Amino acid sequence: MKRLLLALIGGVLLLPASAAAHPLGNFTVNRYAGAEVSGSHVFVRYAVDLAEIPTLQDGSRFRRPGAATRLARGLRLELDGRRARLRPLASRVALRPGASGLRTLRFDAVYEGGRAGRMLSLRDTNFAGRIGWKEVVVGADRGARIVTSSAPSRSASDELRSYPRDLLRAPSDTTAATAVVRPGTAEGVAPSLGDAPSDHRRGGFESLIGQDGGAGVIALALVLALFWGAAHALTPGHGKAIVAAYLVGSRGKARHAFALGGIVTVTHTIGVFALGLVTLALSELIVPERLYPWLNLVSALLVVGVGVAVLRARLHARGHRHHHHEHQHRRGLLAVGISGGLLPCPSALVVLLAAISLHRVGFGLLLIVAFSLGLASVITGIGLVAVTAKRAFARLSLEGAFVRALPALSAAAIVALGLVMTMRSLPQLT
Amino acid sequence: MRRLLAAGAVAAIAATALLAGGALRSGDDAAAAPTSRQLIRVGFRELDAARRTGEPTHYGRAEEALREALDGDGQDAEALVGLASLANSRHRFREGLRLARQARRLAPDTAVVDAVLGDSLVELGRYDEAFRGFDRLAARKPGLTAYSRVSYARELLGHQAQAIEAMRLAVDAAGDSGEPAAWSRTQLGKLYFSQGRLHEAAAQYRAALELRPGYVQALDALAHVEAARGRLRAATSLERQAVAQTALPQYAGFLGDLYRLQGSARRADEQYRLVAAVDRLFVANGVATDLELSLFNVDHGFRLTESVARARRALAERPGIEAEGVLAWALARTGRCGEALRHSERALRLGTLDAPKFFQRGMIERCLGRRAASQRWFHRALRTNPYFSPAWAPVARRLS
Numbered sequence: 072m073k074r075l076l077l078a079l080i081g082g083v084l085l086l087p088a089s090a091a092a093h094p095l096g097n098f099t100v101n102r103y104a105g106a107e108v109s110g111s112h113v114f115v116r117y118a119v120d121l122a123e124i125p126t127l128q129d130g131s132r133f134r135r136p137g138a139a140t141r142l143a144r145g146l147r148l149e150l151d152g153r154r155a156r157l158r159p160l161a162s163r164v165a166l167r168p169g170a171s172g173l174r175t176l177r178f179d180a181v182y183e184g185g186r187a188g189r190m191l192s193l194r195d196t197n198f199a200g201r202i203g204w205k206e207v208v209v210g211a212d213r214g215a216r217i218v219t220s221s222a223p224s225r226s227a228s229d230e231l232r233s234y235p236r237d238l239l240r241a242p243s244d245t246t247a248a249t250a251v252v253r254p255g256t257a258e259g260v261a262p263s264l265g266d267a268p269s270d271h272r273r274g275g276f277e278s279l280i281g282q283d284g285g286a287g288v289i290a291l292a293l294v295l296a297l298f299w300g301a302a303h304a305l306t307p308g309h310g311k312a313i314v315a316a317y318l319v320g321s322r323g324k325a326r327h328a329f330a331l332g333g334i335v336t337v338t339h340t341i342g343v344f345a346l347g348l349v350t351l352a353l354s355e356l357i358v359p360e361r362l363y364p365w366l367n368l369v370s371a372l373l374v375v376g377v378g379v380a381v382l383r384a385r386l387h388a389r390g391h392r393h394h395h396h397e398h399q400h401r402r403g404l405l406a407v408g409i410s411g412g413l414l415p416c417p418s419a420l421v422v423l424l425a426a427i428s429l430h431r432v433g434f435g436l437l438l439i440v441a442f443s444l445g446l447a448s449v450i451t452g453i454g455l456v457a458v459t460a461k462r463a464f465a466r467l468s469l470e471g472a473f474v475r476a477l478p479a480l481s482a483a484a485i486v487a488l489g490l491v492m493t494m495r496s497l498p499q500l501t
Numbered sequence: 502m503r504r505l506l507a508a509g510a511v512a513a514i515a516a517t518a519l520l521a522g523g524a525l526r527s528g529d530d531a532a533a534a535p536t537s538r539q540l541i542r543v544g545f546r547e548l549d550a551a552r553r554t555g556e557p558t559h560y561g562r563a564e565e566a567l568r569e570a571l572d573g574d575g576q577d578a579e580a581l582v583g584l585a586s587l588a589n590s591r592h593r594f595r596e597g598l599r600l601a602r603q604a605r606r607l608a609p610d611t612a613v614v615d616a617v618l619g620d621s622l623v624e625l626g627r628y629d630e631a632f633r634g635f636d637r638l639a640a641r642k643p644g645l646t647a648y649s650r651v652s653y654a655r656e657l658l659g660h661q662a663q664a665i666e667a668m669r670l671a672v673d674a675a676g677d678s679g680e681p682a683a684w685s686r687t688q689l690g691k692l693y694f695s696q697g698r699l700h701e702a703a704a705q706y707r708a709a710l711e712l713r714p715g716y717v718q719a720l721d722a723l724a725h726v727e728a729a730r731g732r733l734r735a736a737t738s739l740e741r742q743a744v745a746q747t748a749l750p751q752y753a754g755f756l757g758d759l760y761r762l763q764g765s766a767r768r769a770d771e772q773y774r775l776v777a778a779v780d781r782l783f784v785a786n787g788v789a790t791d792l793e794l795s796l797f798n799v800d801h802g803f804r805l806t807e808s809v810a811r812a813r814r815a816l817a818e819r820p821g822i823e824a825e826g827v828l829a830w831a832l833a834r835t836g837r838c839g840e841a842l843r844h845s846e847r848a849l850r851l852g853t854l855d856a857p858k859f860f861q862r863g864m865i866e867r868c869l870g871r872r873a874a875s876q877r878w879f880h881r882a883l884r885t886n887p888y889f890s891p892a893w894a895p896v897a898r899r900l901s
Contacts, residue, residue, distance in 0.1 A: 096558035097558055098747070124775070125748075170785050171778070171784075
């Protein structure tokens with residue numbers, strides 16, 4: 072119970088540990104500027120990776136329209152000594168969870184700089200005075216060649232995606248480069264925005280969302296999600312004991328076990344989606360550090376509400392046991408299924424939010440469904456074991472008051488869990 | 502707050518000097534696994550970077566490097582003094598004292614060890630011990646490290662003129678280039694400011710900015726001068742530059758105050774939120790911020806009850822006059838003025854000429870119904886420094 076509670080609160084806070092912090096430090100503004108001579112034309116790839124504090128200070132500027140144009144003013148591309156106009160072709164903004172419930176922001180843009188000359192220089196004058204990783208790269212393709220260059224042709228940080236971690240070396244601090252190039256004759260091709268950013272720290276289920284590639288990878292990701300869901304069901308807190316006890320206690324059959332699995336899948340999927348959507352909707356209106364405590368409270372109250380509803384249904388059903396047995400049985404089944412699937416597990420929520428921030432919502436949803444199915448399959452399996460072992464249990468006369476009270480007890484446990492969560496969320500509110 | 506900064510800064514400067522010495526001895530870098538000498542150098546570089554940029558994650562990296570350097574037998578005085586200085590930077594002064602003592606056993610009569618040890622003692626409220634150590638240090642090895650600490654000791658004892666004299670020596674010792682030159686001038690300016698000598702203070706800050714354009718500590722200090730002169734727009738512009746460069750809580754907090762004084766509650770709140778966020782990151786990086794955060798909250802009337810608890814914790818961890826003063830102020834603002842008075846007396850026990858603490862004492866006396874006494878304290882605050890706070894100095898003037 073305690074572990075579940077911690078996992079849940081942790082999940083709602085979206086990896087609050089400092090382990091998720093920006094790898095280069097919470098105050099850094101990290102920039103990558105890459106000039107690409109592609110055939111006869113020059114393009115510029117620009118990326119800005121804001122750590123937690125600059126995101127809080129300046130993040131909104133990047134999310135307003137025209138950010139790419141404004142940043143272009145601080146980028147000086149000179150071709151044969153004349154400043155070239157940088158025309159934005161594409162840009163993208165992504166927010167990611169960072170340390171202490173704050174967020175980090177990554178901005179990507181591609182610019183067209185016109186026809187290449189022999190001399191090329193690129194200088195990044197944005198964010199003067201801010202600490203961070205600063206990198207300038209000059210590359211060439213499609214028949215263009217670099218004769219000499221003060222800059223490397225490849226990024227040392229994979230364009231701010233993975234910073235070399237070397238205690239002995241200070242972060243790269245280059246903001247300008249000059250090169251002599253030989254442009255090609257072919258038509259240039261604009262570079263892409265590059266891969267969407269992944270989270271600073273990933274593991275297990277969460278890392279699946281960053282996977283790229285074709286059908287094989289997707290299928291593998293789905294299988295892994297299924298597996299993770301199944302593994303997750305084995306961790307404490309998904310009401311397996313309650314499921315087993317319930318099926319035994321209420322003379323459940325195999326089809327009831329399957330029904331239970333289905334209900335768990337559906338409620339778990341819906342729960343994750345709902346919480347994810349609420350998070351997204353609210354994060355546009357409220358700064359995150361204000362939002363998370365409230366989100367904790369809302370999810371806690373949600374759990375209390377469901378617990379109370381289930382408890383009421385139970386108490387009501389007990390009063391009419393002999394008249395509506397089949398009806399009560401179906402309702403009880405539903406309630407147990409809901410209580411097993413309602414608490415969305417944090418890693419599933421993180422996957423969904425990550426998918427949304429990566430603009431891969433569909434894939435994220437698919438993964439959540441697979442995850443829920445894995446979860447449900449284990450619960451169904453446990454239910455089937457309970458049902459087949461029913462005869463053995465029956466001899467032990469488990470039909471006692473305890474087993475009959477079990478469903479109500481489980482509902483009471485849900486209420487208690489919700490109340491504990493509520494109490495814990497209250498002091499965090501401002 | 503400025504004292505703490507000063508202590509941390511001096512410790513880091515001393516550490517950098519030590520680092521330079523270490524660099525001379527260690528020769529060329531080996532290509533293979535880093536030697537403990539290289540690791541120590543990295544550790545001090547990170548400590549210095551933390552001080553210059555305010556970036557708290559440097560602390561973690563400094564600790565990693567220094568601990569690894571110490572890994573062999575735990576008997577490296579340089580690594581130990583680095584870790585002591587790191588602990589002080591994180592306001593964990595008991596740990597700092599323990600580590601500095603370990604270092605002293607290995608390297609007795611080393612100036613930088615004594616300096617770091619003294620820094621811990623000061624913040625733990627063991628002033629006699631600390632000041633004796635600083636005097637010995639100054640006699641044995643005169644220089645920036647010693648002079649700046651002697652100046653601080655004299656300031657705490659209320660000997661302002663002698664404190665200025667010692668800081669002048671520190672400025673001379675720092676020379677005309679490098680960060681210590683700008684730092685010592687800024688500190689000298691702050692001593693002038695604490696006496697209300699705005700013109701002389703501003704001259705020092707400008708000198709620091711000339712040596713190092715955009716030097717963030719001087720920008721912030723100059724913003725205080727402009728605010729004291731009533732030029733809020735100029736002050737805002739300077740403080741904004743400081744916050745844009747280094748979002749330290751004290752800078753963002755003062756920028757928020759400037760916005761509030763100009764009637765822009767929304768912008769002020771933005772900065773106050775930034776203060777809270779940066780504080781969380783400091784805590785996540787192992788820095789104890791109870792004292793600073795409760796002072797900020799009490800000054801702004803935020804979370805007063807919580808601040809009393811925080812200030813009590815701060816006093817338990819750092820039983821010096823700073824924590825006494827913050828707890829007194831927190832208690833006064835929650836109406837517990839009898840208890841506040843006891844702590845205020847202890848906060849002023851060294852005879853420090855600290856205008857904000859005089860003002861706070863005035864508020865405590867007023868709350869206890871002692872009108873004449875409160876007016877005396879308000880007068881005393883304004884006589885010490887009529888510009889001690891753009892928010893509170895007008896209150897003192899109204900009530901005195």
